[in-house]
Amino acid sequence: MSILLSDKTKVVVQGMTGKEGAKAARAMLDYHTDVVCGVTPKKGGQDAEGKPIFNSINEARQKFPEINTSAIYVPPFAVKGAVLEAIDNDIKLINIMAERVPIKDTAYFLAAAKEKNIMIVGPSSLGFIAPGIGRIGVVGGTLVEEIFQPGSIGIISRSGGMTNELSWQVRKAGLGQSAAVHVGGDLLMGTTYADLLRLFEKDDQTKAVVIFGEHGGGYEFEIVDAIKRKEFTKLLAIFIGGKFANLFPEGMNIGHAGAIVGRGQGAAEKEEALRGVGVMIAETYENLVDLVKPYA
Amino acid sequence: MNLYEWEGKKIFQKYGIATPKGVVVRRGEDIGKAYANLGMTDVIVKAQILSGKRGKNNGIFFCKNEAETIDAVQGLFDTKIRGQYVASVLIEEKLQIKKENYLSITYDTNKKQPVLIYSESGGMDIEDVPENKIKKFWLDVRNEKINADVPFSQELWNCFLSEDARVVEINPLARTEDGRFVAADAKVALDDDAFYRHEEWKDFEPRTMMGRLPTERELAVRKIDEGENYYRGTAGKYIEMDGDVAILFSGGGASIANMDALNKAGGRPANYTEYSGNPPREKVYQLAKIVLSKPGLRGLWIAGGVANFTNVAETFQGIVDALDELKPNFPIVVRRAGPFEDEGMKLMRDCAARNGLNMKLFGKEVSMSETAEVLVEMINK
Numbered sequence: 001m002s003i004l005l006s007d008k009t010k011v012v013v014q015g016m017t018g019k020e021g022a023k024a025a026r027a028m029l030d031y032h033t034d035v036v037c038g039v040t041p042k043k044g045g046q047d048a049e050g051k052p053i054f055n056s057i058n059e060a061r062q063k064f065p066e067i068n069t070s071a072i073y074v075p076p077f078a079v080k081g082a083v084l085e086a087i088d089n090d091i092k093l094i095n096i097m098a099e100r101v102p103i104k105d106t107a108y109f110l111a112a113a114k115e116k117n118i119m120i121v122g123p124s125s126l127g128f129i130a131p132g133i134g135r136i137g138v139v140g141g142t143l144v145e146e147i148f149q150p151g152s153i154g155i156i157s158r159s160g161g162m163t164n165e166l167s168w169q170v171r172k173a174g175l176g177q178s179a180a181v182h183v184g185g186d187l188l189m190g191t192t193y194a195d196l197l198r199l200f201e202k203d204d205q206t207k208a209v210v211i212f213g214e215h216g217g218g219y220e221f222e223i224v225d226a227i228k229r230k231e232f233t234k235l236l237a238i239f240i241g242g243k244f245a246n247l248f249p250e251g252m253n254i255g256h257a258g259a260i261v262g263r264g265q266g267a268a269e270k271e272e273a274l275r276g277v278g279v280m281i282a283e284t285y286e287n288l289v290d291l292v293k294p295y296a
Numbered sequence: 297m298n299l300y301e302w303e304g305k306k307i308f309q310k311y312g313i314a315t316p317k318g319v320v321v322r323r324g325e326d327i328g329k330a331y332a333n334l335g336m337t338d339v340i341v342k343a344q345i346l347s348g349k350r351g352k353n354n355g356i357f358f359c360k361n362e363a364e365t366i367d368a369v370q371g372l373f374d375t376k377i378r379g380q381y382v383a384s385v386l387i388e389e390k391l392q393i394k395k396e397n398y399l400s401i402t403y404d405t406n407k408k409q410p411v412l413i414y415s416e417s418g419g420m421d422i423e424d425v426p427e428n429k430i431k432k433f434w435l436d437v438r439n440e441k442i443n444a445d446v447p448f449s450q451e452l453w454n455c456f457l458s459e460d461a462r463v464v465e466i467n468p469l470a471r472t473e474d475g476r477f478v479a480a481d482a483k484v485a486l487d488d489d490a491f492y493r494h495e496e497w498k499d500f501e502p503r504t505m506m507g508r509l510p511t512e513r514e515l516a517v518r519k520i521d522e523g524e525n526y527y528r529g530t531a532g533k534y535i536e537m538d539g540d541v542a543i544l545f546s547g548g549g550a551s552i553a554n555m556d557a558l559n560k561a562g563g564r565p566a567n568y569t570e571y572s573g574n575p576p577r578e579k580v581y582q583l584a585k586i587v588l589s590k591p592g593l594r595g596l597w598i599a600g601g602v603a604n605f606t607n608v609a610e611t612f613q614g615i616v617d618a619l620d621e622l623k624p625n626f627p628i629v630v631r632r633a634g635p636f637e638d639e640g641m642k643l644m645r646d647c648a649a650r651n652g653l654n655m656k657l658f659g660k661e662v663s664m665s666e667t668a669e670v671l672v673e674m675i676n677k
Contacts, residue, residue, distance in 0.1 A: 103490075104437055104457065111409060141634055141635050159550065164604050188403060218406060256548040284663070
C-alpha cells in the first residue's frame with residue numbers, strides 16, 4: 001500500500017502539449033504511471049507522448065471515464081480555469097505544478113474543491129511518488145531509480161528540490177520510501193503536512209515520517225494539534241529551515257512564497273512546539289535520516 | 297510587495313475608505329510650501345518606512361506650526377528609524393481621535409480563506425489584544441458581498457479583492473470626536489504573482505525591506521525575470537548581506553537550509569540568492585555575474601540538492617560563462633546533482649582548469665551542509 005497513488009490511478013495531464021507538460025507526461029509514463037490522455041483547449045485531436053489530446057476534460061471523460069487524477073501544467077494565469085474544470089468534472093485528486101499562481105485564485109479553487117471533497121496538492125508542487133507504484137509529476141527526475149525504492153519512510157517537503165534530496169539521504173542510508181510528497185511552497189497549500197500525516201497513519205507500509213519544513217506560515221503548528229488529537233501516532237522527525245531568517249524584518253519573504261518572516265512563526269518557535277509533543281528535531285536536513293533509521 | 301503608508305491610503309481612497317488629508321514630501325522638496333498647501337495648523341509628521349512601531353522609535357511627530365514641521369521632517373530625513381532609510385515623509389491633518397479600533401483582512405492559512413479581523417482595542421499590535429476582544433469573520437473570495445457589522449468592512453473587502461492584496465490593515469481605524477471613521481494608518485501588501493492583472497503596479501517606486509535603498513545590484517537582478525516567460529524558471533532573487541561568502545543556491549528549500557548550514561559552519565553570507573525551476577543559461581549567467589561583482593568577496597558557494605528536473609549542465613553553463621569572464625581568485629565550492637550532472641560537473645572542472653580557479657566539486661555522495669564546512673575551511677586557510 002502507499003498513499004495518493006495505486007494501481008487504479010488514471011491520470012489526465014492538463015497542458016500536456018506544452019514543454020513542461022509533455023516532459024512530465026513522459027516522466028510519469030516511464031515510471032509505470034497510467035497517463036491516459038492530455039487536455040489542451042483548441043488542440044483536441046492531436047497526440048502527445050503517444051496519448052490523445054482533448055479540448056476539455058468533459059470530452060476526455062467521455063472516452064476515459066476512469067480518469068481520477070489530474071496533473072496541471074498550464075501557465076499561472078490559466079490555472080484557475082483549469083482547476084475549476086477538473087473540479088466540475090469530479091476529478092478527486094488534482095496536483096498543481098504551476099508556480100506563481102495568484103493567491104486569490106488559489107483561495108477560489110480551494111473553496112470550490114472543499115465543497116466537493118476534492119483533494120488538491122499544490123500549487124507550486126513538483127508532484128509526488130509512491131516508489132514501485134508510480135509518480136505524478138517529475139519527482140526523482142532522471143535519477144528516479146537511483147533515489148527511490150519501496151520502503152517504510154514517508155517524506156513530506158515544502159520544497160521540491162529537498163523532496164528529492166531527502167529521499168536520496170533515505171536511500172543512501174539503505175532505506176526506502178513509502179511515498180514522497182512535495183506540498184508546494186505557497187502561502188496557501190491545498191494539502192498540508194497534517195493532511196498527509198493522517199494518510200500516512202493509515203498506511204501500513206509507513207513506519208516513520210520525515211518532514212522538511214520552513215520558517216513562516218503556521219502549517220507546522222497543525223502537526224502539533226494532529227498529534228495531540230492522536231490522528232498521527234507514528235514516529236516523526238522534522239527539519240525546519242530558516243533560522244537565519246530572523247535577521248530580516250517582519251513581513252519579508254525569504255525562500256518560497258509562503259516563507260514570510262513573521263512573529264511567532266520562526267523556525268525556533270516551531271521546533272519548540274513540535275518538540276513538546278514528542279517530534280524529533282533535526283539539526284541539519286541530513287540528520288533526519290539518522291533520527292528515524294533505528295525505527296525504519 | 298509591501299506598500300508605504302501613503303500608497304496604501306491612496307488605494308483606500310479609491311474604495312471610499314476615509315483617510316486624513318495629507319501630503320508627501322521627499323528630500324530636496326519645499327517642506328514649508330507643502331505645509332502651507334495642506335492648510336492645517338496642527339499636523340502629524342510620519343516617516344514612511346516599510347515597518348511598523350514608528351511611534352515608539354521617533355518616527356512620528358506632532359507639530360503646531362511651519363517651523364516645527366520643517367524641523368521634524370528634516371530630522372526624519374537626517375536619521376534612520378529602526379535602522380531604516382526614510383525615503384519620504386507624510387504630513388497629515390491631526391485627527392481628533394475619540395477611540396482607536398482595528399480592522400484588517402488577511403489570509404488565514406489554516407482555514408485557507410481570508411479572515412476579517414475587527415477589534416475595538418486598536419492602536420496596538422493585534423497579537424497583543426486578548427481573543428475575547430477580537431471579532432473574526434471568515435470570507436469567501438467567491439462572494440463579493442460580505443455581511444459584517446463593522447465600519448468600512450465592505451469597502452476594505454472590495455479593496456482586498458480588486459487590488460489582489462495579501463494583507464490590508466487599518467490600525468488604528470480612528471473614530472473621531474465628530475463621529476467619523478478614518479483610516480489613520482494603512483498597511484497593504486500586494487500579491488506579486490498577480491502583477492499581470494495590474495499594469496499600474498509598474499509605477500511604484502523601487503523599495504527593499506532591508507531598511508535601506510535597494511542597491512544597484514539588487515535592482516539589476518530584479519530585471520532578470522521580467523518579460524513574458526517570467527514563470528519559466530526564476531533567477532531574480534538577490535538580497536545583499538554584510539558577509540563575504542557569495543551565494544548561488546538552487547531551490548527555495550535548499551537555499552534556506554544552506555543559509556543555516558553556512559552560519560553554523562561560521563561563514564558569513566554576502567548575499568541571499570536562489571534560482572529555481574529550470575532557468576535558461578542566460579538568466580543564470582546574468583545572476584551569477586551580478587552576484588560575483590559585489591566587492592570584498594572571499595568565497596563562493598554554489599549549492600543545490602539532487603535536482604528533479606533542473607538541467608544541471610544548462611544552469612552551470614550560465615555560471616561558467618560568468619566565471620570565465622570574471623576569473624575570481626577566491627575559493628569556490630560546488631555541490632549539486634540531478635539531470636545532466638556529469639556534463640555539468642565537467643563544465644565546471646574544465647572552467648576551473650582553464651582559469652586556474654581554486655574550486656572543489658561535490659556530487660550527491662556528500663551532503664550540502666558538509667560542503668559548507670569545506671568552503672569555510674578553504675577560506676580560513
